[in-house]
Amino acid sequence: MATFPEKGRTEKEILKEINEAKKLDLDFSSGKILGSMCTEPSHIGKKVHQMFLESNLGNPGLYQGTKNIERKVHEAVGSLIGGEYDEVLSVGGATEGNIIALWRARNVSGKRKVLLPESAHFSFQKACNLLDMESVYIPLDDEYRVDVSAIKDEIDGDTAAVVGIAGTTELGQIDPIDEIAELCDDIFFHVDAAFGGFVIPFLKELGYQESCYNFEFKNIDTYVLDPHKMGMSTIPLGLMFSKEGSPLSIESPYLTGKDQKTIRGTRASASIPAFWATLNYLGKEGYREIVKVCMNNTRYLIEKMGDIGFKPIIDPVMNIASFHLEGPKRIVEGMAKEGFNISRTVNPPGLRFVIMPHVSKTSIDEMIKVLGE
Amino acid sequence: MATFPEKGRTEKEILKEINEAKKLDLDFSSGKILGSMCTEPSHIGKKVHQMFLESNLGNPGLYQGTKNIERKVHEAVGSLIGGEYDEVLSVGGATEGNIIALWRARNVSGKRKVLLPESAHFSFQKACNLLDMESVYIPLDDEYRVDVSAIKDEIDGDTAAVVGIAGTTELGQIDPIDEIAELCDDIFFHVDAAFGGFVIPFLKELGYQESCYNFEFKNIDTYVLDPHKMGMSTIPLGLMFSKEGSPLSIESPYLTGKDQKTIRGTRASASIPAFWATLNYLGKEGYREIVKVCMNNTRYLIEKMGDIGFKPIIDPVMNIASFHLEGPKRIVEGMAKEGFNISRTVNPPGLRFVIMPHVSKTSIDEMIKVLGE
Numbered sequence: 182m183a184t185f186p187e188k189g190r191t192e193k194e195i196l197k198e199i200n201e202a203k204k205l206d207l208d209f210s211s212g213k214i215l216g217s218m219c220t221e222p223s224h225i226g227k228k229v230h231q232m233f234l235e236s237n238l239g240n241p242g243l244y245q246g247t248k249n250i251e252r253k254v255h256e257a258v259g260s261l262i263g264g265e266y267d268e269v270l271s272v273g274g275a276t277e278g279n280i281i282a283l284w285r286a287r288n289v290s291g292k293r294k295v296l297l298p299e300s301a302h303f304s305f306q307k308a309c310n311l312l313d314m315e316s317v318y319i320p321l322d323d324e325y326r327v328d329v330s331a332i333k334d335e336i337d338g339d340t341a342a343v344v345g346i347a348g349t350t351e352l353g354q355i356d357p358i359d360e361i362a363e364l365c366d367d368i369f370f371h372v373d374a375a376f377g378g379f380v381i382p383f384l385k386e387l388g389y390q391e392s393c394y395n396f397e398f399k400n401i402d403t404y405v406l407d408p409h410k411m412g413m414s415t416i417p418l419g420l421m422f423s424k425e426g427s428p429l430s431i432e433s434p435y436l437t438g439k440d441q442k443t444i445r446g447t448r449a450s451a452s453i454p455a456f457w458a459t460l461n462y463l464g465k466e467g468y469r470e471i472v473k474v475c476m477n478n479t480r481y482l483i484e485k486m487g488d489i490g491f492k493p494i495i496d497p498v499m500n501i502a503s504f505h506l507e508g509p510k511r512i513v514e515g516m517a518k519e520g521f522n523i524s525r526t527v528n529p530p531g532l533r534f535v536i537m538p539h540v541s542k543t544s545i546d547e548m549i550k551v552l553g554e
Numbered sequence: 555m556a557t558f559p560e561k562g563r564t565e566k567e568i569l570k571e572i573n574e575a576k577k578l579d580l581d582f583s584s585g586k587i588l589g590s591m592c593t594e595p596s597h598i599g600k601k602v603h604q605m606f607l608e609s610n611l612g613n614p615g616l617y618q619g620t621k622n623i624e625r626k627v628h629e630a631v632g633s634l635i636g637g638e639y640d641e642v643l644s645v646g647g648a649t650e651g652n653i654i655a656l657w658r659a660r661n662v663s664g665k666r667k668v669l670l671p672e673s674a675h676f677s678f679q680k681a682c683n684l685l686d687m688e689s690v691y692i693p694l695d696d697e698y699r700v701d702v703s704a705i706k707d708e709i710d711g712d713t714a715a716v717v718g719i720a721g722t723t724e725l726g727q728i729d730p731i732d733e734i735a736e737l738c739d740d741i742f743f744h745v746d747a748a749f750g751g752f753v754i755p756f757l758k759e760l761g762y763q764e765s766c767y768n769f770e771f772k773n774i775d776t777y778v779l780d781p782h783k784m785g786m787s788t789i790p791l792g793l794m795f796s797k798e799g800s801p802l803s804i805e806s807p808y809l810t811g812k813d814q815k816t817i818r819g820t821r822a823s824a825s826i827p828a829f830w831a832t833l834n835y836l837g838k839e840g841y842r843e844i845v846k847v848c849m850n851n852t853r854y855l856i857e858k859m860g861d862i863g864f865k866p867i868i869d870p871v872m873n874i875a876s877f878h879l880e881g882p883k884r885i886v887e888g889m890a891k892e893g894f895n896i897s898r899t900v901n902p903p904g905l906r907f908v909i910m911p912h913v914s915k916t917s918i919d920e921m922i923k924v925l926g927e
Contacts, residue, residue, distance in 0.1 A: 183625075184630055185631065186630075187838050189840050190835065190837070196598075196601075196831075199623075201619075202620070204619060206609060206620055219608070219610060219613075221608070222607070228569075234595070234600055235592070240592075243587060243895055244579045246575035246577060246579040250575050252556075256556040256557070258558065260558050261558040273818055273820065274818070275819070276820070277817070280684075303805060303807075304819050307814070310657075310661075311685065313660075417821075434676075437589075437890075437895065441676075444649070444680070445647070447649070447782065449646075454572055464558075464562035465560050522616055524808045525808060527807050
């Protein structure tokens with residue numbers, strides 16, 4: 182049992198212990214993390230993050246410089262998404278964004294039923310439990326997109342919100358956002374683009390598929406995407422766009438801002454200037470190139486997995502590839518013992534890979550070699 | 555309007571812009587922040603934080619080293635608090651801890667009424683709105699401690715939880731935790747020691763007052779304290795201790811942990827090794843010295859404020875001092891124009907100062923000079 186020491190230890194001794202511990206953490210640069218939606222942040226993002234460790238936009242009056250950068254981040258990402266919106270919040274990630282979206286839907290509508298694709302991230306389960314809302318899961322079609330006619334059948338006078346996913350966690354599939362939006366004239370419609378938000382805008386010019394939604398589509402109320410995933414920036418940062426100003430805000434009289442609209446009080450905000458540096462360093466051209474390499478590597482993985490007998494669950498829509506396998510847990514655990522992080526799907530059961538920018542053809546080859554054995 | 559650039563800009567150009575923005579952020583080392591509960595983290599804490607920027611205990615299997623340090627942090631702080639507990643969660647700060655505490659109380663009890671001291675932090679209002687719970691505010695006594703007899707009168711069959719504050723936001727007052735605990739045999743009792751958690755244990759030996767609670771007191775169910783306040787460490791980090799294991803957990807099958815018990819999904823975890831380094835560097839001896847200096851400076855502030863006609867609302871219990879003043883907002887805004895961050899109280903109206911370790915007698919003198927004018 183560790184105890185709180187009576188007297189301080191030396192810096193040297195402490196750093197020795199810390200360095201030993203650090204060796205047990207996996208490192209993106211090893212190429213052995215093939216199951217995470219995060220990646221090595223840009224070098225400039227890391228450098229800038231370190232400059233702003235104390236910055237806390239929970240108390241914005243103290244951090245006017247960070248606040249100014251936040252505004253620019255919101256505007257720049259807004260211009261990437263396209264269409265009109267009324268408000269942007271910096272959140273800790275899509276989990277917080279998803280919770281805030283349903284929170285608004287419940288408070289504004291006074292209703293509690295949420296229609297969720299079966300492919301929705303587990304954070305919606307967390308949100309519904311927290312908010313005391315009822316989740317109704319909508320089945321998926323053969324391509325694992327939510328079944329729009331089933332949503333239509335399920336909408337009734339108790340429905341507070343409908344959720345669509347632009348880049349599902351398990352398969353990277355995109356729900357038919359435009360068709361769902363058509364059904365949501367009087368119902369709150371939230372789009373979770375945590376992963377897809379920084380992939381989809383760049384797919385079109387690569388010949389993969391049309392950018393399938395933005396705020397030009399009517400009826401989208403809130404839209405969340407994570408710079409700390411394919412935005413190539415540091416954790417924790419999600420951005421939540423919304424069509425109408427928040428009906429929710431809690432007064433914070435003793436702080437320099439008059440109220441708070443996020444769940445978090447203290448908001449570690451170094452990730453905001455880090456992302457501003459990252460997006461300016463890469464530009465659309467840089468992101469497009471990253472998406473291109475990731476998509477090529479995803480196709481490479483599918484080819485190599487085919488060689489050892491694995492069949493993809495769907496043709497990849499973005500840089501996530503999952504493969505049919507009953508009882509994947511055993512293999513995931515076996516690979517972990519060999520130092521590889523891969524992941525699994527539940528619906529349908531399978532092995533899941535996220536081909537992030539830190540995953541090269543070489544790291545795929547090394548993983549395939551061990552997996553084959 | 556900022557836009558998402560087509561092509562990347564140069565690193566030099568970006569860093570120039572970032573450095574310009576940074577100059578607008580206030581800096582703890584300026585001594586001009588006298589209204590914040592945060593402070594300059596220890597130098598070793600900042601150094602270690604930078605080593606772990608990617609560490610995310612939302613996906614703990616990837617970060618076994620960070621996970622091991624987290625266990626030691628929990629044990630060490632547990633030994634500081636004293637008494638028996640069953641579980642510790644690392645949260646983003648007391649706001650998340652306060653929400654989780656009431657979430658559990660609601661789900662376990664099936665009830666929705668929460669008794670809150672009038673001095674409770676606004677995060678409880680946020681929590682009650684989110685959780686759809688009813689907040690009932692309990693009046694304070696002449697010393698701005700919650701009135702225990704009023705709690706007793708208000709407890710009924712609908713009461714889910716009672717909250718006590720160990721270090722109120724406005725005045726740094728401590729509620730009679732032991733007396734409240736006596737009332738909570740069948741009711742969930744949560745203690746918010748966000749600020750006081752790393753002050754109170756060191757006050758006793760300085761002759762100020764007894765450490766007034768720990769888990770040896772019966773009936774305390776949850777207890778939250780923030781290393782990122784008087785723990786001298788980096789944001790964001792709160793620790794939530796609880797007497798019984800969480801009845802709440804959301805499965806996270808595709809991640810390396812089997813479930814999540816926090817609100818956050820991705821959990822930026824660099825602040826955990828940063829705090830381990832900080833607490834080992836300082837030891838109890840170091841914290842005691844810091845609290846001693848802060849308390850001395852708080853008494854110095856009261857003396858100097860007295861010289862220009864301000865009267866403290868209470869004798870300081872910890873390193874927060876607030877002074878009677880009708881309509882404090884005008885002065886807070888005026889001081890902000892002079893570059894000083896001071897804060898205000900609502901109940902009763904006044905000027906509020908948090909005498910953190912970065913606030914020296916010199917910075918108090920400089921502030922008093924400007925305030926006097």
